[in-house]
Amino acid sequence: MINSKKDTKPNLESNYDEMRARLLHWYDSEGRTLPWRIRPEDRAAGKNADPYAIWLSEIMLQQTTVAHGTPYWHKFLNEFPTVTDLANAERETVLSLWAGLGYYARARNLHKCAVIIRDDYNGQFPNSEAELLKLPGIGAYTAATMAAICFDEATNIVDGNVERVISRIFTIEEPLPKGRKDIRKMAGALASPQRTGDYGQALMDLGAMICTPRSPNCSKCVWQDYCSAFAAKTQLEYPKKAPKKSLPIRYGVVFIAIRGEAVLLETRPDNGLLGGMLGLPGTDWAEGGFPTDPMNHAPFKGDWQAVNGEVRHVFTHFDLRLAVYRAVFDEKDISIGHNGLWADSSQRKGLPTVFKKALKAI
DNA sequence: GAGCCGTGGTA
C-alpha cells in the first residue's frame, strides 16, 4: 500500500534526479569516513575498492554496529591479508577470532566462502551480483552492495537504514516485514544508475546519521523537501512494524571445572545456537525453571559448589538465566571426552560472550 | 515465510 493518501503526496518521480544529486553532493562533503571505504576523490584518482576488504566489512556489519564491528575488521585484515590467507586458516582459528561478534553462522560461512573463492574462483571474488549471491553468507543486501561498490553494477541496495529512509519518504503504510516488497520497489526506482556504490553508501549514511530511528535530524536532511512523513510530521511512525513477541525465559546450568590455570571447555555441535564455538559443559537451556537434577549433567563427579547468583544473557529469541557450579580438580587423568579441552586463558578468548560472563561470575 | 541466530549501546 503505497501513497494511500494520494492527494496529499508530492509528485516525487519528477524529482528523482534532483534527489540523487542532492544525496550524492551531501555524501561527498559530509558522508562518513570508514576504513574500508574508498572516498570519491580517491576513486576519481583511480583507486578501487578491494572486494575482500569490502566483503569482510559487509559480513561483519550485518546486524552489527559499526563501532562494534570495526575492531574485528582490522583484526581480520591484519591476521588474514587476503581471502586465500583466510581460506588457508583453520576454521577454529577463524571462529575464535570472531568470538564476541555474535551470529556465529556468519563466521562459519565466512570461512566456507573463503575456501570456495580460493578453490573455485582462483582467489578472486566474482564481479557480478548474480554470482556473488551464490556464495554462502552473501544474501541480497551483501551481493547488491559488493557489486555496486567493487564493480560499479547498478544494483538496488536495501538495508535497514534504507528501509527506514524510504519508508519515511514514501510513507509506506504496510508494516515490516511484509512492507519490504513496497520499500524495495520504491528504493529501486529511486536508485542512481550512476555512482551506484556511492549512492548506496550515501543512503545508508543518511539513515545512520540523519534519518535515525528515534530522533531524526530532519532540518539537516537533503531530502526534507521530498519527504512525505516530514510533511505530515509522522517521521517517528515509520517504518511501521508488526508487533514483537516478548522473549521467553530459558534456564540452564554450566559447570566450571578448574585444573590449575585451565578450565574445561567443549566444542559445541556445528549447527544451531553458538554452533561450532567453544562452550562450557552443562545442561540444555529450556523454559520452565532451572533443572532439578543439575549434578546428573556434570562432566564428571566432583565437589561441585554452586556459585552465588545467576548469569543473565539476552539472545535474539530468548532470555537466558544460567546457574553456575564450580569445582577444582587435581587429577591429571580425568576423562574429558573427544570434545573436551583444558583451555588456558588465551584459548578462553575464543568463547562466546555468554560463557565469558559465566567465567567472570566465579 | 516465519523462526532462528548474538551482542552491546541507548533512552
Added chain:
DNA sequence: TTACCAAGGCT
C-alpha cells in the same frame, strides 16, 4: 529495568 535497535542470511 525494559524495550528497542544495529550494513541480514539461512532454513
